[in-house]
Amino acid sequence: MKRVIQFATGNVGKHALPLIIERPGLELVGLHAHGPDKVGRDAADICGRSEPTGVIATKDIDALVALGADCVVYTSQAEMRPQQAIEEICRFLRAGTNVVGTSMVWLVAPQHADAWIREPLAAACAEGGTSLYINGVDPGYSGDSLVYTALTLAGRATGITVSEICDYGSYDDAEFTGVSFGFGTTPDHTPIMFAPGVLSSLWGGQVRSLADVLGVTLDEVRESHESWVTPEPIDCTMMSVAPGHVAAVRFAVEGIRDGQPVITMEHVNRLTPITAPDWPYPPDGRLGVHRVVVHGNPGVEINTRLGLDGVDHNDGGVISTAARAVNAIDAVCAAPSGLLSVKDLPAAHADRVMW
Structure with a gap:
């Protein structure tokens, strides 16, 4: 006990x-x-x-x-x-x-x-x-256990992409997640998550750790981000967002070798499905997925969905x-x-x- x-x-x-x-x-x-x-x-x-x-x-x-x-x-x-x-x-x-x-x-x-x-x-x-x-879950499971499982099925890996694609609209956490991601702010505002070096500090360790496991020497770890501004009002559990304010974000931390990303950990997070319609969505009409894609031979994709049988995907997370x-x-x-x-x-x- x-x-x-x-x-x-x-x-x-x-x-x-x-x-x-x-x-x-x-x-x-x-x-x-x-x-x-x-x-x-x-x-x-x-x-x-x-x-x-x-x-x-x-x-x-x-x-x-x-x-x-x-x-x-x-x-x-x-x-x-x-x-x-x-x-x-x-x-x-x-x-x-x-x-x-x-x-x-x-x-x-x-x-x-x-x-x-x-x-x-x-x-x-x-x-x-x-x-x-x-x-x-992320950082965590998707960037370690899920990747390791996928790699056991690969004959050769030429690239790895770890993704969280999730609608945060039903997540009641405006105070931390909302503020950190910059939801509801104007696009000229830089939330703490997107201050220089923060993304790399949070996800870069898993990128480097995975490179260690693979025996890959990275030239650098690079971060990027972008925001999507809503043209119409949005009202969801997370918050209400006025027109002209941020309602979706997309970011990535990449391990670069020979000028090309070989290990990528990325997020696409939106408030309700109507936002950022040109960005990736989870498969099968779901609202959230944690995905690993191993490019190479034969190529492997594993999707994890949290929250089944009526459990909200954010509660599942x-x-x-x-x-x-x-x-x-x-x-x-x-x-x-x-x-x-x-x-x-x-x-x-x-x-x-x-x-």
Whole structure:
């Protein structure tokens, strides 16, 4: 039985929490929340379950560290406050508690993370004899597990394209995703995602990591982006967008060899299907897809669709992101100390998903 703390109850954490409560072999022993509307409430109440757990949400990190849990599922938004998040994670690692997480996405490929991120966390792992694993859907699964699977079917690869093509209209996250992507802004505004170097910092690590796996030497990693402006009002769950404002974005991070892109990680994200009609759409009328195409011999394409049987595709995305962390708990607790990537875990690390 693994004793687990859930850290944060936002878009991803609210889905990780019931997975921990329900999963055989996991025991929820602590819950971190920040908002006054959640602190002091039972974990079951926060995630909509009827049977109380006896675990009460707190913002007292010292009390959570003192629990001596086996693992923390860290889903607190970290990219906008990295130094604070690093310190929070380090406190658990130093105290002997492993951490799996979905934020701090620079660490999806930890060997390529900047030293100011990597070094304090690696030192905390060494001090506590613990491990840290960060992953999700994208960055994460689509750029590692899905690509590795596709490559096992290739006789020779001449190019790889990893794509997220997704309608974000039903995603209720204007505060972070909307702001970061620049949705609803005028086209002369530069959102944080498109500031020079940001795209490469977030996806470039996976591009370089994949090049390492393939034994390919890249000349450079290049980023590009563009926005689409709506000519008519758009109203969706994410936000309302006035005419003349951004309602779709497209960007890519490319690994270049001999002047040509050989590894590309790209996004096409729109608010409702009417936007950016000339850009790619998911197949079969779906609203979201994570796709890998391996060009070469024989050529391979794998499409992943999250959310079936009436589950909204954006809800499917955050549930799968939460599952990506929860499903790794046992493997991470058993792994050697240090910063882990998906290559350091067993290929099948989804124990007890069916019960």
